[in-house]
Amino acid sequence: MEYFLLTLVTGISMGCTFGLVGLAFTAIFNASRVINFANGDLAVVGAFAASLFVFSGKAHPVIGFLAVLALPVVAGLLINWLVEPSVKRKAPIINSILITMGGGLIIVGLIGIYTNFSYFNTGYVFGTKPLLLGGILRISPQYAAILVVTAALSLAYWLFLNKTALGLALRALGINADMASLVGINTMTYRMLTWASSSIISGIAGFLIAPLIVPTALMGLPVVVNGFIAAVIGGFGHPLAAVTGGIILGLLIQFFSAYVHGGMAQLVVFPVLLVVLVFRPTGIWGLKLQ
Amino acid sequence: MRKASVMSMKKNILSELLKFFLASVAIVSIFLFSFYGSGIALHFAMVGLTGAILAQGLNIFYGYCGQINFGSAGFFAIGGYGVALLEKYMHMPYFVSLILSVAIAGLIALLMTLPLLRLREYMLALGTLAFGLAIYETVSKGFTSYTGGEDGINMSKLKIFGTPVGDTFFFYVFLIATLLCLWVSYALRNSRTGRAMVSISQDEIAATSLGVNINKYLVQAFVLSGIIPALAGGLFVKWTGWCSPEYFSLKNSILILLAVVVGGTGSGIGAAMGGFMMFLLQEILVPLAIYEMLAYGVILCIFLLFMPRGIKGGITSFVKWLEGVSGR
Numbered sequence: 001m002e003y004f005l006l007t008l009v010t011g012i013s014m015g016c017t018f019g020l021v022g023l024a025f026t027a028i029f030n031a032s033r034v035i036n037f038a039n040g041d042l043a044v045v046g047a048f049a050a051s052l053f054v055f056s057g058k059a060h061p062v063i064g065f066l067a068v069l070a071l072p073v074v075a076g077l078l079i080n081w082l083v084e085p086s087v088k089r090k091a092p093i094i095n096s097i098l099i100t101m102g103g104g105l106i107i108v109g110l111i112g113i114y115t116n117f118s119y120f121n122t123g124y125v126f127g128t129k130p131l132l133l134g135g136i137l138r139i140s141p142q143y144a145a146i147l148v149v150t151a152a153l154s155l156a157y158w159l160f161l162n163k164t165a166l167g168l169a170l171r172a173l174g175i176n177a178d179m180a181s182l183v184g185i186n187t188m189t190y191r192m193l194t195w196a197s198s199s200i201i202s203g204i205a206g207f208l209i210a211p212l213i214v215p216t217a218l219m220g221l222p223v224v225v226n227g228f229i230a231a232v233i234g235g236f237g238h239p240l241a242a243v244t245g246g247i248i249l250g251l252l253i254q255f256f257s258a259y260v261h262g263g264m265a266q267l268v269v270f271p272v273l274l275v276v277l278v279f280r281p282t283g284i285w286g287l288k289l290q
Numbered sequence: 291m292r293k294a295s296v297m298s299m300k301k302n303i304l305s306e307l308l309k310f311f312l313a314s315v316a317i318v319s320i321f322l323f324s325f326y327g328s329g330i331a332l333h334f335a336m337v338g339l340t341g342a343i344l345a346q347g348l349n350i351f352y353g354y355c356g357q358i359n360f361g362s363a364g365f366f367a368i369g370g371y372g373v374a375l376l377e378k379y380m381h382m383p384y385f386v387s388l389i390l391s392v393a394i395a396g397l398i399a400l401l402m403t404l405p406l407l408r409l410r411e412y413m414l415a416l417g418t419l420a421f422g423l424a425i426y427e428t429v430s431k432g433f434t435s436y437t438g439g440e441d442g443i444n445m446s447k448l449k450i451f452g453t454p455v456g457d458t459f460f461f462y463v464f465l466i467a468t469l470l471c472l473w474v475s476y477a478l479r480n481s482r483t484g485r486a487m488v489s490i491s492q493d494e495i496a497a498t499s500l501g502v503n504i505n506k507y508l509v510q511a512f513v514l515s516g517i518i519p520a521l522a523g524g525l526f527v528k529w530t531g532w533c534s535p536e537y538f539s540l541k542n543s544i545l546i547l548l549a550v551v552v553g554g555t556g557s558g559i560g561a562a563m564g565g566f567m568m569f570l571l572q573e574i575l576v577p578l579a580i581y582e583m584l585a586y587g588v589i590l591c592i593f594l595l596f597m598p599r600g601i602k603g604g605i606t607s608f609v610k611w612l613e614g615v616s617g618r
Contacts, residue, residue: 035412082591093411094358095594098551101544102590109584117580217583221540225423228416264432270424274405277417281408 005137007258008251013143014212015243015250016150020205021227022234022242023154024198030161030174030237031194032087034096038079038104039202040224044217045072046203047210048111051120054207061125068207069200076199079103080192087177087191104220112217122211146208150243153201158239170194222266229269233276235283244284305609320465332457334573339464340526341569342562344542345549346471347518349561352550354484355511356491358411361402361418362546364425365516367538368395369523371429374443374533375436384448388524392517399516403509422543430535442534445527460529467525468562471518475558478514487511488556519546545572548586552593554602563601 021039028036049071053064082103086095126141133139161167172180173190181187205223206215213219226249227242234245252272257265276283323335344362351359372391376382382390406417429437437443447454478484486507489497494504527533545568553564575582597604 035415082595085595092356094352094356094415095598097358097412097415098547099591099594102587102594105583105587105590107587109581109587112583113580225416225419229420232413232416264427266427267424267432270420273420274417277409277413278405281413 002136002138003258007254009137009139009143011251011254012247013146013250014254015230015247016146017205017209017212017246018223018226018230018249019234019243019246020150020153020201020208021223022231022246023157023239024201024205025228025231026237026239026242027157027198027201028194031170032177032191033093033174034083034087034100035093035228036079036195036198037097037101037224038075038107038220039198039227040220040222041104041108042072042076042199042202043206043209043223044108044111044215044220045075045199046206047120047122047215047219048115048206048217049203050207050210051122051215054125055121055123055210057123068203072199072203072206073196075107076195076202077192078107080195084188084191108217108220115217117217120210120215122215124211142208142211149204149208153204154240154243157201161239166193226269229273232273233283235285238283238285241283241285248284305613308609329457332461334570336457336461336464336529337573338566338570339461339468340522341546341549341565341567341572342468343464343471343522343525343565344519344546345553345561345565345568346468346475346558347515347522348546349515349550349553349556349558350475350478350487350518351511351515352547353556353561354479354487354491355508357508357511358415358547359418359512359515360415360540360543360547361422361425362515362519363538363540363543364418364422365395365399365519366523366526366542367425367429367535368398368516369520370527370533370537371437371443371523372520373524374445374527377445378443379436384528388521388528391524392520395520396513396517399513400509402516403512407505407508407512419540419543422540426535426538426540429538437535440535442532442536445531445533447531448528457529460525464525464529467521471521472558472562474514474518475561479558483507483510491556545569545586548590550600552589552600554600555598557600557602560600560602567601 021043024039024042025036028034046068049068050064053059053067054061059067079100083096083099086099124142126145128141130138130140131144161171169180169185170190170193172183173185173187177187180190205227209215209223227246230246230249231242232245233248234241234243249269249272252268253265256268260268323331344366347365348359348362351357369391372394373384373387376387376390377384380387402421406414406421409417430440448460449455450459478487486497486502487510489500489502490504490507498504523538526537546565549564549568550561551564552568553562554560571585572582575585593600599606
């Protein structure tokens with residue numbers, strides 16, 4: 001029973017980190033119809049900034065946390081700057097995907113040169129003493145932090161997109177950029193804003209995930225693939241979809257590796273993804289894509 | 291009228307002469323190379339040729355049909371592991387196992403089209419990416435008792451009539467395979483099928499309205515872009531004598547895509563050049579592996595932003611410019 005609960009909590013928490021990356025995908029997709037394949041690399045930037053400024057303990061915690069927020073934004077705006085020309089001239093979507101990938105490779109390459117592609121420092125900023133919930137459920141503070149942050153961020157993003165004027169403008173931008181600019185939406189500024197906020201989400205995901213895995217400059221790829229799969233399972237475009245899909249994916253991976261076979265967890269994802277793509281390509285939330 | 295035809299004749303003669311000159315230089319240098327080339331040069335050349343074959347496989351699906359495919363390394367792995375497993379467990383002769391594993395790769399590609407070709411654009415990118423990852427996980431972590439996990443499978447040296455053959459023989463095999471693939475993509479491009487594929491890349495709706503059966507041509511293209519990397523995989527693992535999962539990681543899928551972009555999207559010879567150069571670059575950069583990722587990112591961005599037609603496009607416009615200068 002305890003093992004089951006442990007697997008459950010781990011699965012949900014891992015799923016939440018996938019969900020955060022999926023949320024970052026969704027944010028950019030909703031505003032500019034670009035799939036940012038560098039999201040995982042922005043998470044690497046977050047983990048890297050955390051290892052430099054937070055886990056090392058050299059900087060003041062507040063400054064350290066601000067750096068964790070700021071460095072991914074710088075990286076994200078760099079990629080936006082690279083991808084902006086092809087968004088503007090409405091190049092095939094493949095071009096913008098490949099450019100985000102190239103930007104991600106540049107960022108990861110720079111971090112890799114700095115760290116020699118070895119592991120980053122990590123640490124448990126939230127402590128290591130397990131919290132006891134309801135008498136039976138032991139949950140590590142790191143997992144608890146992941147759950148709380150994911151819930152807060154996805155709720156905030158949903159409220160922002162649906163209840164504020166800025167969110168309305170961003171949705172309009174995603175549906176038709178030309179129309180949006182006709183009604184006075186400054187498309188370039190708004191895209192930059194989206195990229196900045198999406199990078200912050202990715203960076204936080206990287207910061208939270210770092211102590212749970214062995215973070216290197218190359219960890220971006222599995223993160224980005226799982227995040228994307230989470231977003232697709234949930235239903236691409238919907239703000240809460242990424243987290244739903246992420247939790248399903250996390251549970252699937254954790255239960256498979258706990259009860260069936262440890263090494264092949266990533267393998268079970270592929271058939272599930274195919275089934276979802278074939279029978280319900282709009283995902284669980286079933287949003288019709290424009 | 292007459293002047294124009296004389297001028298076009300002049301242009302034709304010039305570009306034909308240039309082509310003839312380049313072809314003869316290539317043939318002579320290949321012969322000299324295979325006789326006098328040292329071991330390490332042959333090694334680099336064969337890695338480059340592997341890249342050329344792989345890139346041509348992707349070019350048919352990505353360059354001609356305009357559909358993205360991140361799964362090339364998966365088919366590369368199927369070819370390689372097919373040969374290795376058939377040799378280890380069925381003790382088949384090499385060329386039989388090569389043909390068989392290429393056929394298996396074609397069959398898997400055909401089956402994969404059922405789910406994958408319902409997808410387009412970024413969803414197709416994700417689906418093929420997941421396929422490549424699934425194959426990589428299968429061979430590196432899945433059935434480790436058969437595939438040897440991260441250690442891979444050791445292969446025996448290739449013998450023909452009882453005598454072991456060296457690198458020079460493999461060099462010619464790689465060369466013939468590359469030329470075969472080049473011929474396939476050239477003949478395809480100039481056929482009805484190839485024109486239909488290019489029309490899909492330009493506008494699917496317009497292509498359908500002209501009576502092009504999109505699904506049929508995409509299936510054909512996807513199967514071809516599965517068979518050709520499998521051929522490269524079968525040749526490559528036998529030459530290196532070791533079938534290791536690290537050859538088939540996702541990094542190689544990205545490298546193949548990069549090769550097609552660098553060489554020239556939609557051109558067989560361009561993709562071959564790009565594949566040769568990128569895989570050569572990767573092999574040369576091994577001592578500088580730390581700068582590899584940065585180099586790939588910079589190359590990818592520069593080509594996509596400033597030279598979207600790749601090196602082949604650059605050469606074509608250079609030749610046009612040359613003809614314009616001489617025609618004046």
